Amino acid sequence: MTHITLKICGLSTEETMRAALEAGVDMVGLVFFPKSPRHVSLSAAAHLADMARGKAEIVALTVNMDLDGLSRIKELVAPDWFQFHGSEPPEALAVAKVMHGTKIMKALGISGPEDLEKISLYEQVADRLLLDAKAPEGSDIPGGNGVTFDWSLLKGLDLKKPAMLAGGLNASNVADAIRESGLTGIDASSAVETEKGVKDAGLIRDFVAAVRSAETIGS
């Protein structure tokens, strides 16, 4: 039995935060990116983070955010992790880590084997990698688009850091995704929503149950 580290991203209401925590997720993601339908204000995020503290790790998702913005999040929300989901260079991760003392997760968009080359640059400084589908052309957001990629590209990779899989994962495909990728971390957003940005407690519970039952794969 392998424990899958499970993150639900883009929570923005008390009801769905409670559902995720009661279902036993390991990480909860709060999105700080105004173009995203899941964007939360600092005050709303501070309240949601207080609900989660001590029950799940709190992840602050940012996209190419400057140091002042990161400092405000750190001060008001006190996340355990910063998730960098833009084109931040490895040096920016190193600076954030020293300045804020948080753990760092770096998202990398994958669509083909050439995208795997970036991994070695980032795994030296990131505490965790997030291997996500590349955003479709024309999308306003670099993640959270509900699209998948060829998970088998990841099979057998010699990763130096823990890694999560993301991109279009839902209760029906997540067991295959775990098996094909070989990763032991899962992150999802769109599939637990009834419409863009609107999370649903029942869909969250179904997704968590699907991941937990997939934990027996290979054991």
Ligand SMILES: O=C(O)c1ccccc1N[C@@H]1O[C@H](COP(=O)(O)O)[C@@H](O)[C@H]1O
């Ligand atoms: O969720 C968002 O709105 C978002 C915005 C900007 C960058 C990343 C975002 N979400 C991340 O995208 C992946 C996959 O999401 P999905 O399941 O395909 O919807 C996940 O890692 C989220 O953290």
